Amino acid sequence: MPEKDKIRFREFDFSTKLDLNIDILHHTERIVKGLISQRDPSIQWVFQPYVDALEEMSEAIREEQPIVYHNFTVLPELIYGMGIIPYHHEMLAFICPTEYFAAYKDLSFTHNTPEHLCSLLSGTLGIALSDGLSKPDAMIYASHPCDSGVATCQALAEYYGVEPFIIDSPYDDSREAHDYVTRQIKECVTYLEDKIGKKVDMNVMREAVRRSDRAHELLYYINEMKKKTPCPIPSSIILRSVSVAMWGMVGSQETVAWLERFLEDAKERAERGMGGRYEEKLRIAWIYTFPTFDPAIFEWMEARFGATSVIFQGAEHMYWPTYKPLRRPCYDYSLDELCAIMADKSLNTPMARQARGHFDYFIKDVVHWCREWKIDAAIFSGHIQCKSNWSSAQLAKEVLMDELGIPTLIYETDIFDPRVTSAEKTVAYMEPFLEMVAEKKLFEAF
Amino acid sequence: MTALEEIFELSSSNRNSAVKAWKENGGKMVGYWCSYIPCELIHAAGLFPYKVKGLNANGTSRAEVYLTPVCTCKWSRSIVQLAYDAEYGFLDGLVGMNQCDHSRRAHEFWVRKIGVPFDHFVAVPHKMETEAALEWYTKGLLDLKNHLEDHFHAPITSDALIRSIDLFNENRLLLKELQACMKDKDPCIRGSDLHKVIIAGVSTPPERYNNLLKRLLKEIKERKSTTDYRARIMICGWCGDDTTLRTILEDLGALVVADNSCFGTRDYWDLVEVEGDPLDSIARSYLNRTPCPRMMDGFARRLAFTKEMVEQFAVDGIILSRIQFCDLHGIDEFNFKLRENFLGVPVSSPLIQEYGSQDIGRLKTRCEAFIEQIEKR
Ligand code: SF4
Ligand code: SF4
Ligand code: SF4
Numbered sequence: 001m002p003e004k005d006k007i008r009f010r011e012f013d014f015s016t017k018l019d020l021n022i023d024i025l026h027h028t029e030r031i032v033k034g035l036i037s038q039r040d041p042s043i044q045w046v047f048q049p050y051v052d053a054l055e056e057m058s059e060a061i062r063e064e065q066p067i068v069y070h071n072f073t074v075l076p077e078l079i080y081g082m083g084i085i086p087y088h089h090e091m092l093a094f095i096c097p098t099e100y101f102a103a104y105k106d107l108s109f110t111h112n113t114p115e116h117l118c119s120l121l122s123g124t125l126g127i128a129l130s131d132g133l134s135k136p137d138a139m140i141y142a143s144h145p146c147d148s149g150v151a152t153c154q155a156l157a158e159y160y161g162v163e164p165f166i167i168d169s170p171y172d173d174s175r176e177a178h179d180y181v182t183r184q185i186k187e188c189v190t191y192l193e194d195k196i197g198k199k200v201d202m203n204v205m206r207e208a209v210r211r212s213d214r215a216h217e218l219l220y221y222i223n224e225m226k227k228k229t230p231c232p233i234p235s236s237i238i239l240r241s242v243s244v245a246m247w248g249m250v251g252s253q254e255t256v257a258w259l260e261r262f263l264e265d266a267k268e269r270a271e272r273g274m275g276g277r278y279e280e281k282l283r284i285a286w287i288y289t290f291p292t293f294d295p296a297i298f299e300w301m302e303a304r305f306g307a308t309s310v311i312f313q314g315a316e317h318m319y320w321p322t323y324k325p326l327r328r329p330c331y332d333y334s335l336d337e338l339c340a341i342m343a344d345k346s347l348n349t350p351m352a353r354q355a356r357g358h359f360d361y362f363i364k365d366v367v368h369w370c371r372e373w374k375i376d377a378a379i380f381s382g383h384i385q386c387k388s389n390w391s392s393a394q395l396a397k398e399v400l401m402d403e404l405g406i407p408t409l410i411y412e413t414d415i416f417d418p419r420v421t422s423a424e425k426t427v428a429y430m431e432p433f434l435e436m437v438a439e440k441k442l443f444e445a446f
Numbered sequence: 447m448t449a450l451e452e453i454f455e456l457s458s459s460n461r462n463s464a465v466k467a468w469k470e471n472g473g474k475m476v477g478y479w480c481s482y483i484p485c486e487l488i489h490a491a492g493l494f495p496y497k498v499k500g501l502n503a504n505g506t507s508r509a510e511v512y513l514t515p516v517c518t519c520k521w522s523r524s525i526v527q528l529a530y531d532a533e534y535g536f537l538d539g540l541v542g543m544n545q546c547d548h549s550r551r552a553h554e555f556w557v558r559k560i561g562v563p564f565d566h567f568v569a570v571p572h573k574m575e576t577e578a579a580l581e582w583y584t585k586g587l588l589d590l591k592n593h594l595e596d597h598f599h600a601p602i603t604s605d606a607l608i609r610s611i612d613l614f615n616e617n618r619l620l621l622k623e624l625q626a627c628m629k630d631k632d633p634c635i636r637g638s639d640l641h642k643v644i645i646a647g648v649s650t651p652p653e654r655y656n657n658l659l660k661r662l663l664k665e666i667k668e669r670k671s672t673t674d675y676r677a678r679i680m681i682c683g684w685c686g687d688d689t690t691l692r693t694i695l696e697d698l699g700a701l702v703v704a705d706n707s708c709f710g711t712r713d714y715w716d717l718v719e720v721e722g723d724p725l726d727s728i729a730r731s732y733l734n735r736t737p738c739p740r741m742m743d744g745f746a747r748r749l750a751f752t753k754e755m756v757e758q759f760a761v762d763g764i765i766l767s768r769i770q771f772c773d774l775h776g777i778d779e780f781n782f783k784l785r786e787n788f789l790g791v792p793v794s795s796p797l798i799q800e801y802g803s804q805d806i807g808r809l810k811t812r813c814e815a816f817i818e819q820i821e822k823r
Contacts, residue, residue, distance in 0.1 A: 111780060111783075112780045112783045112795060112796055113777065113780045114768075114773055114776025114777065114779070114796070116517060116770070116771045116773060116776065117776065141742065143572035143573075143742060146547055147547045147740075147773040147774055150740065150742055150774065151739075151773045151774055151776065151777035153742050154739070154742060154744075154745050154777055154778075154781060155780050155781060157745075158745055158781045158784060158785075159784065164742070164743070166572065166742045166743055168571040168572045168573050168578075168579055168582070170569050171544055171569035172569070176585070183578050187576070359554055382514075382516065384516055385517060386517070387518060387546075387547035387548055387551070387771065387773075388547040388550075390514045390516055390518070391513050391514060391547075391548075391551035392551070394511060394512050395512060412516055
């Protein structure tokens with residue numbers, strides 16, 4: 001039996017009508033914990049960020065803390081720095097069971113929301129419309145990465161009748177642009193003080209920023225390890241966890257602890273020369289998004305072609321080509337300095353960095369990563385609602401071929417919703433492409 | 447030729463008679479994508495500010511190589527297609543901005559793949575009313591001013607700016623006077639014609655346009671007014687330079703009496719208030735005008751504006767219209783539907799248009815159903 005036929009893709013049941021007016025937070029928490037407990041104990045740590053994020057949301061409610069929403073490009077360190085737990089409303093849509101996610105997404109359309117909004121945000125709106133979210137006391141939204149965020153902010157603000165704080169994103173990467181965001185983050189601190197009724201404690205803010213810096217540093221080392229051949233990190237299942245840990249919880253001690261464990265694991269694997277389960281023959285970059293609904297897709301790539309998914313531009317690289325790990329000697333920074341550090345990270349977080357400005361940022365990053373991580377082929381899994389980056393895909397393909405001789409596959413999908421492009425269909429797109437890449441590599445070897 | 451006939455000519459093609467005349471006289475033209483780019487700045491440099499449109503594009507296949515039809519709005523694609531087909535060869539420059547994900551990429555591809563002698567990009571804030579945003583926008587406009595001056599060797603003096611502000615304010619006041627005719631029980635101009643007046647305006651030098659508007663105002667007062675209509679409609683929606691929806695509604699016997707749209711009141715409703723430095727005044731006035739849905743803190747103002755229009759123009763119902771893939775207007779529709787009771791008149795469910803008059807049958811059915819809904823009240 002060929003290896004690929006041993007891979008079992010996830011089966012979903014979209015035929016059952018789900019009750020959406022449930023306590024989706026606790027329902028998800030129960031399901032997630034149950035699923036993790038069925039896993040091999042040695043890998044259960046991989047899923048810890050899901051548990052942490054859901055528990056934090058529950059804690060925020062239980063402790064009757066002010067509920068503060070933030071979109072994913074507003075890094076939550078700012079909220080931790082105010083001494084409260086951020087409410088991960090978008091992460092709930094990201095983590096909840098796929099069948100629920102799809103149903104929430106569909107529900108939002110029946111309330112006149114546009115079907116072409118990023119489905120992550122349609123799912124979030126669907127949960128809100130089913131009373132699955134706690135009503136926010138405050139909301140912080142940045143205008144990056146895309147129109148979907150701009151739109152969702154307005155919908156949630158109007159639906160809940162909450163005045164949001166808006167961080168306007170500049171288009172370029174100049175000093176002035178960073179100063180502009182720094183200034184707004186500082187204003188946001190005042191907004192939060194007002195909304196949550198307490199003054200910023202500088203020591204708490206410094207500690208949150210220090211933890212976030214440490215998390216970025218750890219992620220930097222983790223990603224550096226991926227330059228090794230074979231790539232020591234079997235990315236498939238850990239990817240989503242990184243997104244939750246960083247976008248949802250950066251600034252927390254939980255994220256630092258988890259990334260430390262992640263790095264240790266990667267080091268150990270690297271020292272033993274371990275890659276994934278299958279021999280690495282091709283190194284793949286997912287430029288921008290990747291299908292999140294079934295890790296078996298990545299396993300299939302490895303089993304069938306020895307194609308290891310090494311980098312994931314739109315999710316995992318919480319650092320940027322000019323980033324250097326910062327061991328700041330001490331954290332006695334002023335609020336202005338802390339806001340500047342936070343602005344830097346917010347503007348460079350994945351998607352923010354590649355989607356907010358000129359397409360050249362996206363293209364340059366693609367080339368950088370593919371070159372530095374010795375990539376053989378790139379895949380653009382075109383999330384059908386992702387306007388800004390779909391428009392960069394063809395150009396990225398041309399530039400990758402011209403500059404690095406790397407071929408790119410572009411296909412249509414909804415990265416959260418398998419009803420659009422199932423795992424089977426995804427691999428059907430990939431098969432002829434990866435065959436071609438494998439042959440090319442073989443040919444070049446001679 | 448009557449003023450209205452002249453307007454129809456000016457609004458029906460991109461390279462209209464005003465463009466031809468301007469170019470024959472050796473004038474330079476700078477295109478811009480959106481009314482958040484102040485035409486006063488371009489005009490004060492002695493240039494003809496020209497708002498780009500997607501009119502009469504021959505498909506969008508060339509544009510689609512980069513601007514995917516999977517999720518890019520057809521209006522943006524149409525404009526780039528026209529540029530590929532050299533229909534915008536008369537432009538000496540192009541000013542883009544971060545309107546939305548579609549048009550900003552369209553601008554970038556136009557500049558990169560087709561090319562234009564002068565290009566500039568303004569990062570317009572997504573929020574009004576804060577000092578930080580105002581300073582950022584003012585700085586952006588100052589950069590544009592400097593770049594225009596350098597490239598076209600045309601100093602933009604404060605006096606020239608004031609003259610341009612006056613000229614465009616006069617233009618806005620004339621358009622408001624025209625729009626005020628719609629308050630009448632029996633208006634002397636149809637909404638679809640008014641839409642063409644506005645399309646013509648952004649494609650004509652302001653001096654000529656103001657004269658034309660004055661003539662038009664005189665002429666239409668002598669015209670037979672529209673008395674026999676089924677409902678008074680307001681259209682809230684997208685950037686479109688496509689009159690199809692208005693024409694369909696009026697062919698069905700309704701009258702479009704008000705709007706909140708980009709080739710509509712958004713283009714002219716708020717005047718530039720001069721207070722101190724003219725560039726600062728432009729920045730302040732533009733940033734704080736009645737906002738469109740790209741402004742993240744703008745819905746309350748837009749809602750209040752819509753309510754005011756409903757009352758002033760005795761609107762019977764609001765049509766929410768957008769083009770496929772437009773998230774910004776799409777979410778506005780969600781918000782407007784939430785506030786239907788406050789608005790006090792029926793608000794249609796979102797009416798999604800295919801740019802370029804391709805789905806007239808479906809639009810007709812939807813419009814007819816909405817008019818009947820109003821009539822049954
Ligand atoms: S995937 Fe694309 S559409 Fe979705 S949030 Fe990111 S940039 Fe926006
Ligand atoms: S919707 Fe706003 S940004 Fe877009 S063209 Fe209209 S005014 Fe400009
Ligand atoms: S219609 Fe919508 S999507 Fe198209 S350019 Fe205008 S704002 Fe953008």
